[in-house]
Amino acid sequence: MEKKKVIDYKKVIIHLHDVTKHYPMGDNIVKAVDGISLDIQRGDFVAVMGPSGSGKSTAMNLIGSLDMPTHGHIFLDGEDISLLDESELAQIRGENVGFIFQQFNLIPTLTVKENVVLPMTLQGLFEEEREEKADKILQRLGLYDRKDHYPNQISGGEQQRVAIARALANDPEVILADEPTGNLDTKTGLKVMDFLTELNKEGRTIVLVTHSPELAKMYAHTVYWLKDGKIEKITKERKKR
Amino acid sequence: MNYFTLAYRNLRKKGLRSYLTLLGICIGILAVVSLITLGSGLKIAVGSQFGVSSTELISVEASGGLLGPPGSDVVNPLTKNDLEEIKKLSSVKGAIGRKIETGKLEFNNKVVFGYASNIPDGEDRKFIYEQLEAKPLAGRLLKDGEIGKVFLGYNFYADKVGLGKIIIPGNKVKIQDKEFEVVGILEKKGSFIFDNLVYMNEKDLQDLFNYEDSLDYIDVLPTDKENIEKTKEDIEKLLRRLRDVDIGSEDFKVSTPEASLKQVNSILNAIQIFVIIIASISIFVGAIGIINTMGTSVLERKKEIGIMKAIGAKNSQIFMQFFIESGFLGLIGGGIGVILGIILGYFGILGINNFIGSDIQPQINFFLIFFSLVGSFTIGALAGILPAMKAAKQNPVEALRG
Numbered sequence: 022m023e024k025k026k027v028i029d030y031k032k033v034i035i036h037l038h039d040v041t042k043h044y045p046m047g048d049n050i051v052k053a054v055d056g057i058s059l060d061i062q063r064g065d066f067v068a069v070m071g072p073s074g075s076g077k078s079t080a081m082n083l084i085g086s087l088d089m090p091t092h093g094h095i096f097l098d099g100e101d102i103s104l105l106d107e108s109e110l111a112q113i114r115g116e117n118v119g120f121i122f123q124q125f126n127l128i129p130t131l132t133v134k135e136n137v138v139l140p141m142t143l144q145g146l147f148e149e150e151r152e153e154k155a156d157k158i159l160q161r162l163g164l165y166d167r168k169d170h171y172p173n174q175i176s177g178g179e180q181q182r183v184a185i186a187r188a189l190a191n192d193p194e195v196i197l198a199d200e201p202t203g204n205l206d207t208k209t210g211l212k213v214m215d216f217l218t219e220l221n222k223e224g225r226t227i228v229l230v231t232h233s234p235e236l237a238k239m240y241a242h243t244v245y246w247l248k249d250g251k252i253e254k255i256t257k258e259r260k261k262r
Numbered sequence: 263m264n265y266f267t268l269a270y271r272n273l274r275k276k277g278l279r280s281y282l283t284l285l286g287i288c289i290g291i292l293a294v295v296s297l298i299t300l301g302s303g304l305k306i307a308v309g310s311q312f313g314v315s316s317t318e319l320i321s322v323e324a325s326g327g328l329l330g331p332p333g334s335d336v337v338n339p340l341t342k343n344d345l346e347e348i349k350k351l352s353s354v355k356g357a358i359g360r361k362i363e364t365g366k367l368e369f370n371n372k373v374v375f376g377y378a379s380n381i382p383d384g385e386d387r388k389f390i391y392e393q394l395e396a397k398p399l400a401g402r403l404l405k406d407g408e409i410g411k412v413f414l415g416y417n418f419y420a421d422k423v424g425l426g427k428i429i430i431p432g433n434k435v436k437i438q439d440k441e442f443e444v445v446g447i448l449e450k451k452g453s454f455i456f457d458n459l460v461y462m463n464e465k466d467l468q469d470l471f472n473y474e475d476s477l478d479y480i481d482v483l484p485t486d487k488e489n490i491e492k493t494k495e496d497i498e499k500l501l502r503r504l505r506d507v508d509i510g511s512e513d514f515k516v517s518t519p520e521a522s523l524k525q526v527n528s529i530l531n532a533i534q535i536f537v538i539i540i541a542s543i544s545i546f547v548g549a550i551g552i553i554n555t556m557g558t559s560v561l562e563r564k565k566e567i568g569i570m571k572a573i574g575a576k577n578s579q580i581f582m583q584f585f586i587e588s589g590f591l592g593l594i595g596g597g598i599g600v601i602l603g604i605i606l607g608y609f610g611i612l613g614i615n616n617f618i619g620s621d622i623q624p625q626i627n628f629f630l631i632f633f634s635l636v637g638s639f640t641i642g643a644l645a646g647i648l649p650a651m652k653a654a655k656q657n658p659v660e661a662l663r664g
Contacts, residue, residue, distance in 0.1 A: 087572055088659045108576040115574015126569045126662070130271035140573040142264065187573065 028060065030099035034194060034226050035061040035084055040093035041250075042079050053079040054090075055250035061228065061243075063194070066221045068229045068241035076250040078199060081230045085118050085197045086110055098194075115144050119188025123200035125180040127172040133183050134159060134168035140190040158186045162216075178209035185216060196220060199230045214240050269587040272559075273594070283555045284595030286548025287641060291599025291634050292606065293541040298630055299607025301534055303614060303622045318487045318519070319393060320494055322348070322501070323479040325515045338505065338513050339476040347500055348482060353493040355485045358386050358393075359477035361467060367460060368436035370427040378437065378460040380467045383407055393481060394456070401431030401446030408463055412437070413446040415457040420450075423458060437462075438470045452621040490518050548595060549645040556588045556649035560656075567653055568661030577654040584650035585643055592642015593635060600634050 028036050042054040053076045061067050061084070069084075071077045082088035083095060086102050089110075094103050102113060120126075127136050134155050141151040159165045162182045167175055172183065181201060188196055198217060202210030218240060221227045231237055237244045238258055246253040324339050345359040361380040366373050381387055383406045390396070396403055403413055414429060421428045429435065433444045437460065451457050468474075484493035497516050507513060560567070567580055604626060611624040 082659050085572075087662075108578065111571060111574055111576040111579075114572065120572045122662075126565070126572075128566055128569060130275050131268075135267070139570075143570075143574045143576070143579055191574070 028096070030096075032062055033060045033096075034063045034098060035059075035228075036096040037083065038094045038096070040083060040090040040095060042076075042083060042088065043091045052250050054083065056093075057250075057252055058093075059245060059252065059255075061195075061226060063226055064221070064224050066218070066227045066229070066240060066242045068231060068237035068244045069247060070231060070234060070237045070244050071247035071253075072232060075247040077230050077232075077247050079250075080247065081197055081199055081228065084228055085120060085195075086114050087120075112144075115140055116191055117193050117195060119191070119193040119196045121181070121184050121188050121196065121198040121201045123203040125172070125177070125184045125204070127180055127183055127187070129172050132169050132171055133164060133175070136172070136183055137186045137190055140187060144191055154190065155186075158189050162186050177205055178212065181205060181209075181213055182216075185213070189220075193225070195226045195228065197228045197230070200232070201229070202231075202236065265582050265586045266590075268583050269590045272563075272587055273590055276559075280555045280559075280591070281594070283551030284548065284591065284598070286544045286546075286551050287592055287595035287638055288548070288599040288602070290541040290543075290545035290548055291596045291638055292603040293537050293544065295600050295603025295630060295634055296606035296610065297534060297537045297541075298627060299604060299624060300610045301530060303607075303611040303624060304530060318483060318490070320482040320484060320490065320497065320516060320518055321479055321522075322482060322497060322514065322516050325513055339478070340480055340514065341477060342475040344501065344504060345477060345480050347504060348480060348497055351493070351496050351500060353485050353489065353496045355483045356385075356389050357480055357482040358382065358390050360479050360481060361464075361473060361476075362459075362478050363467060363471040363473070365438045365470065368439075369425050369429060369433070372425050374424050376423065376458055376460065377455070378412075378462055378467060378470075380464040381461050382464045389483075393483070394451075397449045398446040399449045401444070403446055403448075404461065404463060408445075409466055410442055411445045412442045412460050412462045412466075413448060414444060414461070415448050415459045416450040417457040418460075419447040440470065442466075450621060490520075494518055545641060548592075549641050552588055552591055552642055552645035553648060555591065556584060556646050557652065559587075560584065560649050560653045563653075564656060564661045565664035567656045568658050568663070571656070571658035572662060580656075581650045581654040584653045585646050588646020588650065589639045589643030592645065593639040595642070596635055596638020599638070600631050603634075604631075 030036075037057055037059050040054060040057050041052065044051045044053055055076070057080060069077045069080055079088065083090055086095070086097055090103055094101050096102070097113060097117060100113070102110060105113065128139065131139065137155040137158060138151045141154060146154075156165065156168075159168050162185060164179065164182055164186060167179060167183075172180055175183070181204075184201075196217065201213055201217070205213065214236065217227050217229070229237070229241060241258055244256045244258060246256070322340065322344075324337075340359070342359060345357060348354055348357045359380075359382070362377050363379075364375065365378055366375050381390065381404050387404075387406060391403060398413070399416065399419065401413065404411060412435070417423050418425070418429045429444055429447070431444055431446050434441055435444060436442070442462065448456070448461070482493065482497060484490050486493075494516050498512070501514050501516070502509065502512065505513065570580060570583075608624045611622050615622055
């Protein structure tokens with residue numbers, strides 16, 4: 022066995038060990054992620070940076086246990102999720118990870134509140150608890166008076182806040198945000214980023230995927246710079262905010 | 263919020279295209295429900311046309327004639343002698359000869375054509391009233407030896423025979439140009455034969471139509487109704503001898519009510535089997551339609567499946583969502599089918615009532631409705647299994663890409 026560094030899972034929430042992800046594309050194989058190892062510390066604000074095609078979205082899917090690596094191991098909270106089956110994976114995702122997407126990805130047939138309740142329903146929470154938690158989260162995000170609207174009846178900024186509310190539903194330790202400001206105007210985008218910072222200050226781990234170096238440098242503590250599926254460099258940002 | 267809410271929301275959003283595929287299930291359930299609603303009515307209707315409400319009477323008639331009222335126009339009609347001989351059989355408790363003639367009736371300056379039947383005198387009259395369960399709705403029935411008087415079936419009183427005016431006891435009507443006084447109206451029988459009949463004394467009928475001693479049919483009451491088949495055989499044996507015919511070439515027919523009902527029921531059953539086959543085919547086609555609709559739906563909602571999986575939906579939960587939605591799709595089709603089927607059955611029975619003057623109440627069978635709805639949900643859900651499995655197996659990353 023090769024020498025293995027000891028990982029302290031009290032400090033590290035996500036650990037990727039030599040992870041690759043290959044996609045067949047016609048006759049070729051695309052190495053979207055090609056041998057990445059990284060540790061994400063609990064409570065960190067991490068940015069995964071890179072131009073399009075650098076493999077950052079694939080990396081996020083792997084970190085968020087949405088995708089399985091072709092090779093290598095992924096540990097979430099000390100558990101090797103590359104060994105789990107789909108249902109167990111879904112369970113882990115639902116409990117530990119909150120996703121925020123560029124496209125908001127709300128369910129159009131459900132109201133704002135129902136969208137927030139849905140992850141809790143999937144985790145089997147009782148109705149009373151679900152309702153109460155959803156109301157509380159919506160209040161926090163200033164969406165309470167919008168709770169019976171449908172996604173297409175509210176603005177983009179509001180939709181993204183609903184997505185944040187949904188990500189918070191099961192009180193996850195990790196929030197994964199894939200270009201969360203990509204579809205928003207600057208002002209609204211900054212509001213969303215400020216909210217992510219607030220969640221980080223509460224102790225949640227934030228993983229931000231972005232192609233914008235400014236955004237990464239402004240908000241993240243640790244930035245992974247990806248290029249061609251590999252980590253090019255890791256920088257630590259010190260903010261005085 | 264649960265699977266049912268999700269299913270409901272998704273169904274509300276579905277386009278007309280999706281609902282058109284429900285036509286199959288809809289038609290299938292419609293066929294079954296209307297058939298059963300109609301069928302029970304039809305059985306009552308056909309049963310009631312046997313007229314003498316009693317199910318204990320054996321009916322004897324001469325055969326070999328053309329279509330028409332029972333026993334008319336046959337080459338070799340039954341005679342009063344046949345009747346007297348039948349009465350003498352030990353297995354026969356009583357028998358009456360019936361004659362039905364076609365004639366014209368004039369009232370309110372209008373003429374209608376219809377049927378008149380004989381009422382004998384004495385014990386036979388009592389017997390006939392008993393078997394007909396004849397009770398006057400207005401006025402009274404005929405007494406022995408009453409000449410020049412008649413009583414009428416219910417439809418004359420209800421103005422359903424085309425005279426443009428109701429006839430009440432005391433009115434005078436002309437039958438075959440001879441005047442008769444109406445003494446009474448019979449209670450409604452729900453049979454187009456008996457409700458349209460004119461009843462008159464045997465002597466009057468004979469005078470008007472001059473049929474000598476021929477009879478159209480003979481109603482026989484067996485001594486032992488448990489042994490009705492023996493009575494039937496006795497009559498057949500007797501008539502073969504009287505009319506000098508061999509077994510197999512009889513020119514008469516002896517039928518028990520059960521046998522006649524059986525015949526009618528077997529025809530109704532054949533119709534039912536036919537309709538059920540059609541219904542099964544429609545339901546099968548409907549199920550294929552649902553598989554197709556749900557399959558398309560899985561493709562259309564790929565992204566939604568991806569989102570659901572990203573926020574923690576297990577494969578089994580995705581499966582259940584599509585499975586139940588598919589069941590509801592079937593339920594909607596079945597529900598529309600049940601409603602239309604009941605309406606169709608209801609109007610069908612109204613039609614029968616109008617056509618033969620019967621009085622059948624449409625019966626709404628709640629067990630049938632419940633069973634149809636559960637059945638259509640089940641069919642929908644079963645049809646949804648394959649699409650739901652396809653949905654559940656989606657790779658979350660690919661699905662999220664849409």
